[in-house]
Amino acid sequence: MPQTELAVQPVSPAPPGAEGPAPAPRRPPGLSPSRANDYLQCPLLFRFRVVDRLPEPPSAAAVRGTLVHAVLERLYDAPAGARTPAAARALVAPEWDRMLQERPECAEVLADDVDLDAWFAQAGALLDTYFTLEDPNRLQPAERELDVATQLEDGPQLRGIVDRVDVAPDGAIRIVDYKTGRSPREGFESGALFQMRFYALVVSRLRHRVPAMLQLVYLGDGTVLRHVPDEAELRTTERRVRAIWSGIVAAAEQGSWTPRPGPLCGWCAHKDLCPAFGGTPPEVPPGAVELTLGVTPRS
Template identity: 20%
Template sequence: MAKRVESPSSLNTFKQCKRKYYYQYVEKLPTLPNIHQVRGNIAHSCLEDFYDLDISTVNEDGFEMHFKKEMQKMLLMQWMKYKPRLQVLKLNKDQERFYFEETMLMLMNWTGHFLNDVQNEMEKGKSLQEAFKALTPIREMRYQSDNYSVQGFIDAIHHLEDEVHIVDYKTNAKFDFKDSIRLQLAIYSLLYFEKHGVLPSKVGIFFLRQKLKMISVDEELLKLAQREIELVHAHTSITENIFDYPRTITPLCRWSTGECDFYKTCKPHNQKN
């Protein structure tokens, strides 16, 4: 049986609950849309497009307000673009307003940090335009390894002097490197290393509710990725029998405001497998 091309998301799903992995990646049952997913897509689109701004005529006096206004306009535009997907969620007006305003606060928080970085670059003698260019990352890059049968989409790759920093954006995650995030960053590091032959200096998450958090990349991080990838392939490449993908029953099956996408199919609280 051929190896499935995995991703940080699929590997973490396997670790969380093998039955959920089976439904999503073996049976390929549809997942349900939710506001956190849609809002995340909107925020990512704004952050990606922000660097395409034409700032050739922007004056260094008052550039901060210009960037803030541009980000606000981007969110309005992206929110309208995603309106059909938002309508599917059947949010009431108060709920939609809440998520819009919350997303705006996140993007304004990110913009504030970006403005500080611009100011720091300008203090080194760069013009506004030079500082903006220096801080512009390579965005939304897809990496795939045939050797490891794994792929990943990297939000931002920053080349800062002689260092490479890989950054992922998170809208909902707490300011903490839990195991799932550490594995995601390890896989990104492995993919980058395999393609370019050099280790990225640091990888991290920009938690949009807080700030950027980075860790250094070393051999141990690469070994973590290799080990977890092989563990999943060792299982998924030899069986597609549902009974070889047991359920892990936790509060993530169903909680006060929602449930797993496959709750009704899985029926985790039924004693039968």
């Protein structure tokens, strides 16, 4: 997509006489807001997800969220005036079929104990809520599901996917993120705002302009959270991101992925592997730390 920066590590050409195609460019070590939050929540969880790449079964709620996001993306393919609640609901079935073709494992979450009619009705209700918060016929997004990436000097590549980018006639940028859950209680917005500030930092480096508005659209309870960032705030965000990355590098070098028990442990897919609950983590796969983080552990 336009106006993104994707730094890749150079690949040496194959030596004369070598057979087969040259290896694909390797993705550089990077950090997304989700993985940054993983490390802040629990360094061991970060290791399981990023270094070990342990599989995690998706939840019915997460799959429903993915479906709703896909419908909202496709909704804007229709011309203004045709973006109606009925049109959005009509997209649910074809988008679900497309998801199953691309990710057949999504069907596994809809086990026999899941009421399919209720599950799809909940997706439809979330879409109906969207129309009470915005009129999509008055909007023309500049980008949807935009992959963004920028390389921090002496740091990781920052990357992620922005649900929607709106650009006003005067060039002002609004970053929009859809959430299918409920809005955070007052005083607990910091996690969500960190994600949006992270995206604002990346977009500001790509577009050479601080976004004018960060907007979180919570479909679970019909709430819209808006925030106006500034340059000083994004500098603070960059310092925080660098501090998180420094912690990750130190943990990788020392091989010290300490678990951090907390209220979210009950939802962790790897609880049986966690020493805090009597489990034993698997050995780190050889070369995995170097491959995923670009760090050589100390012997």
